[in-house]
Amino acid sequence: MLSDRNAASGAESADSSDFKLTPEDLLRAAAVEKRQEEEGGSQSCPLSASRCHTSSFTVRTTSREHTRGMSAAPMPPNILRPSCLCSLKKRFMDLKSAIFTPESETTRRMGTWAAVRRMVVFRSKSISRAEISLSVWRGRSSVEGTPDPAVMEQFEGLTPAETFQRVSASLGCDPTSVKVATYLDEHDKLSHLREDFHLPKIADLPPSDLSLVDGSQECLYFVGNSLGLQPKMARKYLEEELEKWAKTAIHGHTQGSRPWAWAENNIEKLMADVVGAKEEEVALMNGLTVNLHLLLLAFYKPTATRHKILLEDKAFPSDHYAVESQIRLKGLDPQESMLLLSPRAGEETLRTEDILDVIQKEGDSIAVVMFSGVQYYTGQLFNMAAITEAGHKKGCFVGFDCAHAAGNAELKLHDLGVDFACWCSYKYINSGAGGLAGAFVHERHKDTVKPALMGWWGHDLKTRFKMNNVMDLLPGVNGFRLSNQPILLVCPLQASLEVFSKTTMKALRQKSLLLTGYLEFLICHYYSKDPARPQKPYVRIITPRDPEQRGCQLSLCFSVHIRKVFEELERRGVAADMREPSVLRVAPAPIYNSFTDVHRFVETLGDALKASSSSSSSSK
Numbered sequence: 001m002l003s004d005r006n007a008a009s010g011a012e013s014a015d016s017s018d019f020k021l022t023p024e025d026l027l028r029a030a031a032v033e034k035r036q037e038e039e040g041g042s043q044s045c046p047l048s049a050s051r052c053h054t055s056s057f058t059v060r061t062t063s064r065e066h067t068r069g070m071s072a073a074p075m076p077p078n079i080l081r082p083s084c085l086c087s088l089k090k091r092f093m094d095l096k097s098a099i100f101t102p103e104s105e106t107t108r109r110m111g112t113w114a115a116v117r118r119m120v121v122f123r124s125k126s127i128s129r130a131e132i133s134l135s136v137w138r139g140r141s142s143v144e145g146t147p148d149p150a151v152m153e154q155f156e157g158l159t160p161a162e163t164f165q166r167v168s169a170s171l172g173c174d175p176t177s178v179k180v181a182t183y184l185d186e187h188d189k190l191s192h193l194r195e196d197f198h199l200p201k202i203a204d205l206p207p208s209d210l211s212l213v214d215g216s217q218e219c220l221y222f223v224g225n226s227l228g229l230q231p232k233m234a235r236k237y238l239e240e241e242l243e244k245w246a247k248t249a250i251h252g253h254t255q256g257s258r259p260w261a262w263a264e265n266n267i268e269k270l271m272a273d274v275v276g277a278k279e280e281e282v283a284l285m286n287g288l289t290v291n292l293h294l295l296l297l298a299f300y301k302p303t304a305t306r307h308k309i310l311l312e313d314k315a316f317p318s319d320h321y322a323v324e325s326q327i328r329l330k331g332l333d334p335q336e337s338m339l340l341l342s343p344r345a346g347e348e349t350l351r352t353e354d355i356l357d358v359i360q361k362e363g364d365s366i367a368v369v370m371f372s373g374v375q376y377y378t379g380q381l382f383n384m385a386a387i388t389e390a391g392h393k394k395g396c397f398v399g400f401d402c403a404h405a406a407g408n409a410e411l412k413l414h415d416l417g418v419d420f421a422c423w424c425s426y427k428y429i430n431s432g433a434g435g436l437a438g439a440f441v442h443e444r445h446k447d448t449v450k451p452a453l454m455g456w457w458g459h460d461l462k463t464r465f466k467m468n469n470v471m472d473l474l475p476g477v478n479g480f481r482l483s484n485q486p487i488l489l490v491c492p493l494q495a496s497l498e499v500f501s502k503t504t505m506k507a508l509r510q511k512s513l514l515l516t517g518y519l520e521f522l523i524c525h526y527y528s529k530d531p532a533r534p535q536k537p538y539v540r541i542i543t544p545r546d547p548e549q550r551g552c553q554l555s556l557c558f559s560v561h562i563r564k565v566f567e568e569l570e571r572r573g574v575a576a577d578m579r580e581p582s583v584l585r586v587a588p589a590p591i592y593n594s595f596t597d598v599h600r601f602v603e604t605l606g607d608a609l610k611a612s613s614s615s616s617s618s619s620k
């Protein structure tokens, strides 16, 4: 909170400050803010009464610099007040709580103002700088009726359904009314993050039928589980590097704000925050399947008695093939060494008790337990804590493919003691198709688990260029790096991770529970099976109904032909995806989807079901 009280306490710490904003930094920030303000002025955000524009800039850091002079820097109007600077400085010293939200009565009354929302310190070998986001909030004061985000706190502890009932009661409308969605959007503290992404217009999506829907509307994008949206800063960062390449060529390796030779190191802390890891436990490199292979090569060391890999029977095909081929590579037979776990007959998802039971019974012969964090088909979020604990009790390594969990669920890879994990970044982490993937190795293995394959990028940077062919392997996951990373993949990933860094996975998850709960609530309300109306098309949700056992995705089956439903949705501007044999996956991503999106989707689903039911034939 930025308040006069904070300003006072910030002033107390001025003498011991360790960083400095230069006048140029402030002027640069002012220029960026002004430009964003002008650009933003033409885009109205219909659902949010308060508007927030954010920009990042770099602040040089110097140790033990006296900062009294800071407030004497030329202060652009409405940008950073001295009290803000003091708070900012204080925050810089206390990096664990790097977010503060401008919600105090004092600041709301101020109208236009700016504050530091998020600071991230990059601590790579050669860089010492702080990335600071400024947010300019434009809001009417609460006296004029701006919804107070704190209002949502009264709903804490309620189930999503109870929340919708309460909200509708307070608004005097039905829980299914669009007014509820509007209200939830207005009180969504994260709604401003949507503005950091390009949302395609319906007219631009190839399957849209403009005789059915207004093409100028934003599409209903629910397929962040396959490919996330483009962060707006991606283009700028890419252009910066293309420009640098054009102008300075080879010097780009070491120069500029994003030196190519270690650019990915600068964003690994941000990625580590998203997956609940320490910075040194995360490497950004390769693609997901490549990383899975590299990790299995290091962790899967079968012996005569302990040679199995436990995984889901319906794991994502690439994972299945990776495991199968790793087993073969060791001269073993997948029939013997691949332990596949299926749901009980008639059930769609695995029961935690059954997973734990298999680990308990078969654990002595299992070398590696390899699950997904969130199952791509059913949307089931596995109990990673229980699986990890059970695997460890039996002496197995435990790894997770977090492709559908990273940026979706609140992961705690480090705290859970997961041995290794990998994930891609193009789904919920919005880095663009084929984006740079992530790999995690727990720090306790940093000196014991070595990569089976080595490359020069796993060599300590300090001596890497001595070229003496004597490997000085970096500890832990850092030693798994093989090649220098493609800067053109780092740029969009940085753009997205900076959006994540404006909030926390905890806050995103909190919104997600409500958002997906809203989708479930409306689907059940409108499209449940009704024995009294056997002709009515209905929807069945195969994703676990327990919110703790799912991320944001719901997987839907239909009483009518699923492909027809899918096509009718696409014609109406919905981007979702169909997975063989019989589900439609709908994934409201809390970072950019709104409650109004969900409401529009459920309405559109009604139209699609109606259009499909004429030619219906059961999909299940």
Ligand SMILES: Cc1ncc(COP(=O)(O)O)c(C=O)c1O
Pocket (backbone or CB within 6 Å): 287, 288, 289, 290, 316, 318, 319, 372, 376, 401, 403, 404, 424, 437
């Ligand atoms: C769970 C899961 N594993 C593996 C993959 C394969 O990823 P990649 O093609 O990036 O290696 C995907 C997505 O394509 C996935 O969803």
Ligand SMILES: Nc1ccccc1C(=O)C[C@H](N)C(=O)O
Pocket (backbone or CB within 6 Å): 225, 226, 227, 376, 434
């Ligand atoms: N990268 C892709 C390229 C083409 C088609 C699909 C993908 C996916 O990522 C699919 C995703 N893994 C899924 O869960 O279905």
